[in-house]
Amino acid sequence: MEPKVSVILPVYNVGKYLRQCMDSIVGQTLQEIEVICIDDGSADDSPQILQAYAKKDPRIRVVCQQNQGAGAARNRGLSMARGEYLSFLDSDDFFETNMLEKAYQKAKEAKAQLLVFRSDQYHEDQDEFVKVNWTLxxxxxxxxxxxxxxxxxxxxxxVFVGWAWDKLFERSFILEHGLEFQEQRTSNDLLFVFSALVLAKRVEILDEVLAHQRRNNKESLSNTRERSWQCFYEALQALKGNLERFGLYRxxxxxxxxxALHFSLWNLNTITGAKKETLFERLKEEWFEALGICGKEEGYFYNKKEYEEFLEIMS
Amino acid sequence: MAKVSIIIPTYNVEMYLEECMESVVNQTLKDIEIICINDGSTDGSLSILKRYEKQDPRIILVDKENGGYGIGMNIGLEKATGEYIGIVEPDDFVSLNMYEDLYNKAEAYGLDFVKADFYRFKREETGDMSLVYNHLSKDPEDYHKVFDPSANPQTLRYIMNTWSGIYKRSFLEEYHIRHNETPGASFQDNGFWFQTFIFGKKAMILDHPYYWNRRDNPNSSVHNPQKVYCMNVEYDHIRDILMEHPGLWERFKGMYWFKKYNNYLGTVKRVGHEYKREYVKRFGAEFKRGLEKGELDHSLFTEASWNRIQLIARDPDAYYQLYVLSPVKVVRLEAKVVKLEKKIGKLELKAGKLETKAAKLDKKVKSLEQKNRSLGKQLKHIRGSLSYRIGRALTYIPRKIKQLLFGR
Known part of the structure; x- marks a missing residue:
């Protein structure tokens, strides 16, 4: 019998958090699941931890690949999945034990192709859970x-965020449109999530906090964006390509x-180190133009502050 | 092939059904098929239909589980084999010559559809009937001529209904015009109606009432407060269809928002008080989005409506306070504003006339001044001329004497 949910978990050097993450997955109250763990060439003890879990639980499959990034890992998992719904989780986060049960139940009830639930942030340094309204x-x-x-x-x-872990995707819907993750270091889920969002005829939400996103984690990808500062631009361009292909760009x-303006500014304002200057110049000289932001009148922009920030950069 | 297939989607209408069926089976156009869809009625509707089915071989009866208006209508459309399609609601009835007349018109002009004016009626408890004649168009010029609705979005201003006309079946099939099938929804005739206009190339409207539309059935969805957002669902469906076809959305988006506005206003009135506030909020949010995306066409709305749209988009709560909680006062104020605007208009007209008058006078003054100047020049010229000076010299003495005698 096909599992109700396939959990796909890319793992890369997260030995420190992996047990908490895996415990909150195998302990899910929804038991008809499969868990596909893709170790993306970790240098720490992550693969050993995964193997130990797999030995105890036949629902878990572990695949190891040379480091190719989370996008490739997720695609690998996607191709192996057999579940009715897909859940793409991040290995440094952790989840309510009834997350999949509640999300699956709601998705089934609504025949949803895409379901989004609420999450909060776990600030590790202060050991604090912080509410966030902008994920939904x-x-x-x-x-x-x-x-x-x-x-x-x-x-x-x-309306939602372009990450995958607070969502369920109907697998047949994803296959019907041949959606895949972008194979790059960061922002690799944006294309997949937003493509699904604009194609889905039935989107549903569940307004309950079911997942906790770990913040302030030094090893987390968002903290190493300096090495992949151009990924967000690639993601935006790929999204534009998809929108055109779907006949939805206009x-x-x-x-x-x-x-595109919002996401560019967010990337610029949160990147640290030497690449900040490079990114600033690139946006100003090339990318704002290429993204279609230049030449629009003020009334075209929903957020006046962002528009003013754009003008300042261009001046 | 029957000339017209008449579809009657039926749900719990035992009180009215016989009146409806009598008017259909006795049509002067005999070559018809009558498709009755019983949508899981829980009253005596089905047995009434069965009785008619036995008596009249032209009747096709489909009995199905309750699934909603759209699904029932679509089953009827799939079953139909006639040249044209007519729709009769089971609590309404029709004049006996309706389909003969409409068929003849449609055939004579090769129409995709033809529609006629209609009556809305209520039956009082005394048995008296109150009738209101409804014109599809306010402009008598619009009638009895072939028009192309697909090229004239403004024709969507004609009163919305699907039942006062007939549609060529091959036309409906070419564009696969069907009803929305969302279960439990209502107002699914809106989408069908919209499609006939955006795809139709040859149509006509007639200023003769053939259709009698009942307005006193308490079960009608027009009166159902539970179905709060059905109109929104239907208008979402219509937008999906417009956006499927390149160019259609661009051409019709203005009228789309215009029709949506009027239907949402009707919904605010229709739904129960406990839903109104939330409904107005959604109403405002949708129109705010439409304004931001530049999809509304200012020129289609009256100034009063446009101002209302601005308010509901900017501040739905204020709109709710003003137009929903104290509508009588506002309507009075609005009437006053309209009157004052008219007065201002008249005064402006008067001012305009006075201005032209003033301008004319100004011109006259200028030309007189010019004349005056040229006369002055002439005078100077005369004074400087030799004959003038000689004349003066000759008359010097007599003038002096005259001065001495009479003074100056």
Whole structure:
């Protein structure tokens, strides 16, 4: 019998957190699951930890690959998955034990192709859970169903976040459209998530905190963006390509360009080190133009502050 | 092949069904098929239909589990084999010559669809009937001529209904025009109607009422407060269809928002008080988004409506306070504003006239001044001329004497 959910977990040098993560997966109250762990060439004891779990639990499969990044690892997992729904988790986060049960139940009930649930942040340094509202903006979600991107009343790309771990994806829907993760170091899930979002005819939400995202983790990818500072731009360009292919670019152009500005500024403002200057110059000289941000009137932008920031960079 | 297939989607209408069926089976156009879809009625509707089915071989009865209006209608459309399709709601009825007249028109002009004016009626408890004649268009010029709705979005201003006309079946098939099938939803005739206009190339409207639309059935979805967001679902569906076809959305988006506005206003009135506030909030959020994306066409709305849209988009709570909680006052104020605007208009007209008058006078003054100047020049010229000076010299003495005698 096919599992209800396939959990796909790329693992890379997270020995420190992996047990907490794995415990919260194998302990899920929804038991009809499979867990596909892809070790992405870890140099620490991550593969050994995974093997130990696999020995105890027949639902777990472990694959090892040379380091190719989480995007490639997720695609590998995707190709192996047999579940009705797909859950792509991150190995430094941890989850409520009923996360998959609740999410799956809601998704089934709504025949959802994409389900998004709420999450919060775990700030490790302060040992604190912090609420976040921007991962699921309720005000822009219709009070009726069916719900698709066209029924949102705000920028389609800002109603949810372009990461995969707080979502369930119907596998047949993903296969029907041949969606894949982008194989790059960071921002590799944006293309996959937003493509699914604009293609899904039935999107559903579950407004309950079911997952905890670990923050302030020095080894986490978002802290090493200095080495992959151009990935976000590749992700934006790939998304544009997909929107065009789906015949949705014209309809979503304004949302896309606004999001491209937002995401560029976020990357610029959060990157540290020597690459900040490089990124600043590249945005100014090349990328803002290439992303279609230049030459638009003020009224085109939903967020005046971001527009002013853009003008300042260009001046 | 029957000339017209008449589809009757039926759900719990035992009180009215016989009146409806009598008007259909006795049509003067005999070459028809009558497709009755019983959508899981829980009253005596099915047995009434069965009785008619036995008596009239032209009747096709489909009995199905309850699934909603759209699904039932689509089954009827799939079963139909006639040249044209007509739709009769089972609590309404039709004039006996309706399908003969409409068929003849459609055939004579090769129409995709033809529609006629209609009555809305209520039956009082005394048995008296109150009738209101509904014109599809306010402009008499629009009638009895072939028009192309696909090229004229403004024709979507004609009153929305799907049942006062007939549609060529090959036209419906070419564009696969069907109803939305979302279960439990209502108002699924809106999407069908919208499609007939965006795809239709040859159509006509007639200023003769053939269809009698009942307005006193308490079970009608028009009166159902539970179905709060059905109109939104239907308009989402319509947008999906427009966006499937390149160019259609661009051409029709203005009218889409115009129709949506009027239907949402109707919904605010229709739903129960406990839903109104939330509904207005969603109403505002949708229109705010439409404004941001530049999809609304200002020129289609009256100034009063446009101002309302601005308010509901910017501040739905204020709109709710003003138009939902104290609508009478506001309507009075709005009427006053309209009156004052009219007055201002008249005064402006008057001012304009006065200005032209002033301009004319100004011109006259200028030309007189010019004349005056040229006369002055002439005078100077005369004074400087030799004959003038000689004349003066000759008349010097007599003038002096005259001065001495009479003074100056």
């Amino acid at each position: 903006r309720k005000g822009e979600i219709p009070p009726y169903r069916p719900m698709s991107h066209r029924t949102f009343t705000g920028n389609v790309f800002k 309809e979503l152009e304004q949302d896309y360009i606004n999001y």
